[in-house]
Amino acid sequence: MRKLAIYHLETLAWIARLGTFRAAAERLNTTQPAISARVREIESQLGIEIFRREGRGVVLTARGRQLVQDCEPLLAGFERALMDAGGSAGATGVVRIGAGEIAAASCLPGFVHEVERGLPGVTLEIDLDLTARMLQQLLGGTRDMVFLAGPVASPGLQTVPIGAVRLVWLASAATVAVGGFAQALPVWSVGEHSPIHRVMRQSLAASGVPWRSINTCNNVQTMIRIIAQGEGAAIFPETMVRQQIAAGELAEVLPAPDAQLQFEAAIRAGERDPVILELFRRAGGLRIE
Incomplete structure (x- = not known):
């Protein structure tokens, strides 16, 4: 036998x-x-x-x-x-990572660099997805760790903060040049599930500026192109629009909100895999710039 x-x-x-x-x-x-x-x-x-x-x-x-x-x-x-x-450098295995689009742009480059440098035997499988689906996959065991905008509270998860990103109100340079919100602009935002949407609503209410409509798009890169073409204004994570601001395609149309976008890494609360725990520990050392 x-x-x-x-x-x-x-x-x-x-x-x-x-x-x-x-x-x-x-x-x-x-x-x-x-x-x-x-x-x-x-x-x-x-x-x-x-x-x-x-x-x-x-x-x-x-x-x-x-x-x-x-x-x-x-x-x-x-x-x-x-x-x-x-030693940690001898760790091997395949670790499945989930991330939202914003988290991927803000957090993952530094994390991937850290893994390649310190854990070369670990293979990463990275998928971009919506927060709700990622959390379901994480709790169901089909994802090992996720990066997302927080805070996220669940008894089945263990989370660690990894920094925050400043949010900025932007429109095309041409829109800002002719007065920005002096005319009622259409506003664009990611979906209502996102913390950015909540900040957008609060910021609009506090500013008292006129707006025409609130439209949603679940892809930030698409939304950047829409705003750059002069189709309204939107709040963006500053890390995702630096290039467009530097190139003069986008400009600030309202003062930046006080609130920042917080990011977290999350694993299952009962996780015992040493490789995943080591990656989680290293994720906790990330600082978004």
């Missing part, structure tokens, strides 16, 4: 976390039949049923749940021992 190995325990942990054999196979870069074979080997070796099918997914049996709870600290300890022996 085939002896159980570390990869058997790793397989159990990922099926338990992700809920399906298919998702675990994708995470472990293998096939679903291979995952099924590993589970059969474990059950045969131990003489117990570990998973029970429910609909399209699987759930742990009582004994399977206890086994996973007992094995997860062993897995984390094994990986930590390897990292301690080889």
Whole structure:
């Protein structure tokens, strides 16, 4: 009979976390039949049923749940021992990162540089997505860490602040030259889910300037092009529009809001993977400039 190995325990942990054999196979870069074979080997070796099918997914049996709870600290300890022996620079693995568009532009370049410099054996898989979907993926185990505009409060998450970005009210230079909000301008903003939208509303109310309409766009780069063409005004993170301001394409049309856009990195509250924890620690050292 085939002896159980570390990869058997790793397989159990990922099926338990992700809920399906298919998702675990994708995470472990293998096939679903291979995952099924590993589970059969474990059950045969131990003489117990570990998973029970429910609909399209699987759930742990009582004994399977206890086994996973007992094995997860062993897995984390094994990986930590390897990292301690080889140093952080010897860490390996694939880490799946999620980020919003603004967070990606503001946070990720520095983070990627830090990983390449200090953890060359770690491979990053980065996807840009909406905040709500990223948080769902993180809690569901299909993302390992996310960068997003905060603050985000959830009992299932552990977060660390990584700095803030100044927000600026901009219009095209031509629009500012003819008086800006002296005429009722259309206003553009990212969606209502974003902290920027809330700051925009508060800033408009405080300024008392006339405005024609509030339009939304879920892509900041597209919105920058719209405003640069003279189609209204918008609040932008300063880090994303420096080039356009320097080139004279955009100019400040209202005083900058007092509020800044805060950024956070987040992982699952119960995360035990030493590589992910090390990346999270390094993310906490980032400072957005």
